[in-house]
Amino acid sequence: xxxxxxxxxxxxxxxxxxxxxxxxxxxxxxxxxxxxxxxxxxxxxxxxxxxxxxxxxxxxxxxxxxxxxxxxxxxxxxxxxxxxxxxxxxxxxxxxxxxxxxxxxxxxxxxxxxxxxxxxxxxxxxxxxxxxxxxxxxxxxxxxxxxxxxxxxxxxxxxxxxxxxxxxxxxxxxxxxxxxxxxxxxxxxxxxxxxxxxxxxxxxxxxxxxxxxxxxxxxxxxxxxxxxxxxxxxxxxxxxxxxxxxxxxxxxxxxxxxxxxxxxxxxxxxxxxxxxxxxxxxxxxxxxxxxxxxxxxxxxxxxxxxxxxxxxxxxxxxx
Amino acid sequence: xxxxxxxxxxxxxxxxxxxxxxxxxxxxxxxxxxxxxxxxxxxxxxxxxxxxxxxxxxxxxxxxxxxxxxxxxxxxxxxxxxxxxxxxxxxxxxxxxxxxxxxxxxxxxxxxxxxxxxxxxxxxxxxxxxxxxxxxxxxxxxxxxxxxxxxxxxxxxxxxxxxxxxxxxxxxxxxxxxxxxxxxxxxxxxxxxxxxxxxxxxxxxxxxxxxxxxxxxxxxxxxxxxxxxxxxxxxxxxxxxxxxxxxxxxxxxxxxxxxxxxxxxxxxxxxxxxxxxxxxxxxxxxxxxxxxxxxxxxxxxxxxxxxxxxx
Numbered sequence: 001x002x003x004x005x006x007x008x009x010x011x012x013x014x015x016x017x018x019x020x021x022x023x024x025x026x027x028x029x030x031x032x033x034x035x036x037x038x039x040x041x042x043x044x045x046x047x048x049x050x051x052x053x054x055x056x057x058x059x060x061x062x063x064x065x066x067x068x069x070x071x072x073x074x075x076x077x078x079x080x081x082x083x084x085x086x087x088x089x090x091x092x093x094x095x096x097x098x099x100x101x102x103x104x105x106x107x108x109x110x111x112x113x114x115x116x117x118x119x120x121x122x123x124x125x126x127x128x129x130x131x132x133x134x135x136x137x138x139x140x141x142x143x144x145x146x147x148x149x150x151x152x153x154x155x156x157x158x159x160x161x162x163x164x165x166x167x168x169x170x171x172x173x174x175x176x177x178x179x180x181x182x183x184x185x186x187x188x189x190x191x192x193x194x195x196x197x198x199x200x201x202x203x204x205x206x207x208x209x210x211x212x213x214x215x216x217x218x219x220x221x222x223x224x225x226x227x228x229x230x231x232x233x234x235x236x237x238x239x240x241x242x243x244x245x246x247x248x249x250x251x252x253x254x255x256x257x258x259x260x261x262x263x264x265x266x267x268x269x270x271x272x273x274x275x276x277x278x279x280x281x282x283x284x285x286x287x288x289x290x291x292x293x294x295x296x297x298x299x300x301x302x303x304x305x306x307x308x309x310x311x312x313x314x315x316x317x318x319x
Numbered sequence: 320x321x322x323x324x325x326x327x328x329x330x331x332x333x334x335x336x337x338x339x340x341x342x343x344x345x346x347x348x349x350x351x352x353x354x355x356x357x358x359x360x361x362x363x364x365x366x367x368x369x370x371x372x373x374x375x376x377x378x379x380x381x382x383x384x385x386x387x388x389x390x391x392x393x394x395x396x397x398x399x400x401x402x403x404x405x406x407x408x409x410x411x412x413x414x415x416x417x418x419x420x421x422x423x424x425x426x427x428x429x430x431x432x433x434x435x436x437x438x439x440x441x442x443x444x445x446x447x448x449x450x451x452x453x454x455x456x457x458x459x460x461x462x463x464x465x466x467x468x469x470x471x472x473x474x475x476x477x478x479x480x481x482x483x484x485x486x487x488x489x490x491x492x493x494x495x496x497x498x499x500x501x502x503x504x505x506x507x508x509x510x511x512x513x514x515x516x517x518x519x520x521x522x523x524x525x526x527x528x529x530x531x532x533x534x535x536x537x538x539x540x541x542x543x544x545x546x547x548x549x550x551x552x553x554x555x556x557x558x559x560x561x562x563x564x565x566x567x568x569x570x571x572x573x574x575x576x577x578x579x580x581x582x583x584x585x586x587x588x589x590x591x592x593x594x595x596x597x598x599x600x601x602x603x604x605x606x607x608x609x610x611x612x613x614x615x616x617x618x619x620x621x622x623x624x625x626x627x628x629x630x
Contacts, residue, residue, distance in 0.1 A: 018459045026472060138618075142611035144562045146569045146585065147603040150592065158593045250461065257466030257566070264570055275467055276570060279474045291471055294464040302462060 008306045012299050019295040020073075024066050027288060073292070079285035083278070088289045092271065096293070099270035102189050103259050109194030110201055117198075118205025119237060125210060133202065140199025145192055145258045149265035152188045163188055167268040189262045196258060197251075204247045208240040242313050249305030253298050350623035357619020360612035367609060371417035380411040383577070393597050403587065403598055412579040413601055419580045420561050420609070423494055427560035430499025432553050435506025436542075442507070443514025444537055454511070457504045465501045466566065472497050473572050490574050498563045506552050513545030547624035554617035558610045565606050581606050 072078075078088040121130040157165035164185050212218065213236050221235045222228075260272030267273070271290055278286035341349075352358050403409060442453040473493060480489035517523060518541060526540050565582030567573035574580050576587070581602040588598035 015459055015462055018455075019463060022459070022463065023468075026468075026475065138614060139611065142558070142614050143607055144565060144610070146566060146582075147607060150585070150589070150599050150603060154592060154596060154599070253462060253464045254466075256464045260466050260470075261566055261569070275470065276572075279470055279572070287471060287474075291464070291467045294467050295462070298462050298464055 004310050005307055008303055012303050016296060016299055019299070020070060020292065021066070023288065023291055023295070024069060027284070028062050028065070078289045081278075081283055081286050083281050083283045083286070088285050091274065091286065092289060092293055095269060095271045095274045098268055099259055099263065099272060102186065102193065102262070102268060102270065103255065105186065105190045106193035106197065107255075109190060110197035113194070113198035114201035114205055115237075118202040119209055119232065119240075121202070122206045122209035122213060123232060130206075134206070137199040137202045140195055141203075143196070145196050145261045146265060148196065149188070149192045149262060152192060153265070156188060165266065167266045185266075189266045189268060192262050192265075193255075193258050197255070200251070201244070201248065204244050205240070208243050209236060212236050212240040238312060242309065245305050245309050245312065249302050252301050252305075256294050256298070347620075347623045351619050354615075354619035354622055356615045357622075360615035360619070364609065364612040364616065367417070367605075367612075368421060371414055371421060374414040375411070375418075378411060378414065380408045383407060393595070403584075403591075403595070409584070409598065409601060412584055413581070413605060416578075416580040416584055416602070417605065419491070419574065419578065420564060420582075420606070423491065423498070423564045423580075424557040424561040424609075424613075426491075426495040427498040427502065427563075428553050428556040430495055431502040431556050431560075432506055432549065433503075434499065435503035435552075436510050436549060438503065439507035439510025440514060440537060440542065443511040444518065444533065444541075450511070453507070457507050460501070461504045463501070466563075469497050469501065469563065469567065470570065470572055473567065486575065487578060490578075494564055494567065494573065495560075498560045502556050502559060506549060506556075509548045509552055510545055513548065514541055517541045517544055550624060551617055551621045554613060554620055558613040558617070561606065561609060561613075 076089065078092075080086075081088055081091055084091055117133050121127075121133045124130060153165045156163045165188070167185050167189065218231060218235055221231045226235075256272070259270070260275065262268070263270045263272040264276060271293070275287065275290045275294075277283075278290065403412075438453055438457070442450040476493055477490065480493045483489060484492060518536075523536055523540050526536050531539070564573060564580065565585070568580050568582030569586045571586060574583055576583065584602040585599055585606075588595065588602070592599055
């Protein structure tokens with residue numbers, strides 16, 4: 001198992017490097033210049049601008065700039081935000097916990113819905129329950145997150161007035177009240193993301209369980225006299241989950257997209273809204289670092305999926 | 320799977336009485352019609368497309384005509400979908416925006432399919448290190464966080480393309496290229512897998528034995544037989560591209576404010592949600608219905624084009 005994890009790690013590293021190359025190339029190819037403002041500012045003489053360019057190494061060949069950038073990223077020197085006037089790593093450190101909390105909670109919600117519903121639908125295929133669940137799933141993943149977010153706000157904040165629609169990071173309450181407020185303001189973003197995920201996962205779980213439930217070993221388990229509950233939970237679900245884990249891992253990059261949208265709708269001060277702000281304000285170091293962090297997170301979660309995969313199906317880790 | 324499907328649809332039919340031969344497309348259409356929801360979705364979508372294409376010819380209200388007497392007006396007989404904060408007619412804007420949203424969806428799908436089919440076909444027919452390199456590239460693209468990169472690319476290249484092709488066309492090209500450029504990977508994988516299995520089949524071997532060149536084998540024999548899943552993936556891609564475009568517009572990084580796509584109308588309505596609910600509901604519903612019908616059609620096509628499935 002350890003061997004297997006190490007091997008996956010060795011495969012993940014080149015991907016991370018590849019992503020960093022892609023990101024850097026995109027940025028280097030892009031028109032525009034971080035010192036453009038200085039160029040149009042008449043108070044800055046051209047010599048100063050040239051000196052600045054040389055100091056920041058903007059005139060070096062591109063591979064040298066890439067290596068330089070990569071080196072400082074590895075050393076933990078992620079640059080300085082032009083807009084917020086603090087170090088980028090600090091800025092990201094402030095923003096990332098909220099994002100991870102919202103994403104994590106929504107994933108748990110999605111699993112808590114998708115697993116039981118998908119399994120029940122597959123155990124009795126084409127029953128009423130299956131039909132209703134499948135149709136709802138279809139509707140669920142055809143509803144874009146930005147529209148569900150708006151519908152939720154219209155219904156729960158404006159019509160009913162139950163939930164706040166602006167997420168506040170600076171709650172004044174302490175203790176239990178703080179928790180209550182935080183949960184109250186997280187319900188809608190978590191539900192928007194979680195329900196969307198649940199809709200597509202439910203379909204995966206259903207079709208995967210349907211594939212497994214017809215296999216001979218399930219019939220064997222039943223004919224041994226095991227109860228239906230044991231057959232489903234112990235024999236079917238564990239094997240059915242293997243392809244589901246892969247599909248979930250493949251969908252992770254999209255999840256961050258959904259998180260960016262929800263953070264924007266509910267004004268959550270997470271890493272997604274940081275990215276949008278940075279893009280709109282031309283804050284290149286922050287844009288670079290956030291995109292890189294998001295890519296690294298995707299690769300990390302893929303690695304995690306591989307490990308779970310190896311645990312679910314021991315044959316894989318011995319290959 | 321423990322045999323619940325017969326080996327082929329014909330196996331169970333009595334031989335002898337020759338059935339009239341139908342073209343594969345007619346057969347696919349017959350099977351498609353079996354999927355009720357998909358069939359009706361096709362009609363709804365066709366109606367929607369027709370409305371968007373011909374609507375502006377019939378409904379002659381300009382998208383920028385301002386009616387100050389009816390600002391934020393709810394739906395009425397003069398403004399069937401109400402108006403926005405400047406008193407512009409929402410129906411006219413919706414019809415105009417629908418053209419762009421649908422065009423972006425179809426164009427991005429074509430782009431994704433072209434890239435995907437080419438990469439998948441090259442990988443599938445060459446094998447060896449070409450295949451390994453292309454699949455590494457595909458996996459790399461699959462693990463990129465798409466939306467952040469989409470935003471980054473649009474932010475960086477918007478000005479340059481605007482100057483080259485003009486405002487509307489420049490952004491259109493950029494958005495289509497970027498969305499299409501991030502959706503080819505599943506198609507490439509599908510095509511590659513199909514090629515791997517098809518190129519070992521007897522009919523391809525027969526063509527090879529007859530001296531068909533590799534391009535001819537691919538174009539005449541392998542590619543047409545691998546199209547089924549590609550068509551399904553393409554259908555779903557249209558929906559995904561429409562969502563992607565709306566998302567970009569919704570984040571304020573898609574088309575500029577004077578071009579009302581559905582996502583953009585939704586974005587503009589955000590600050591008036593409490594007083595003008597209709598403004599947010601119509602574009603949202605339009606996106607939802609389009610995406611839902613396309614997804615149903617994709618589902619129907621999946622059933623119709625799967626030769627192993629008896630319908």
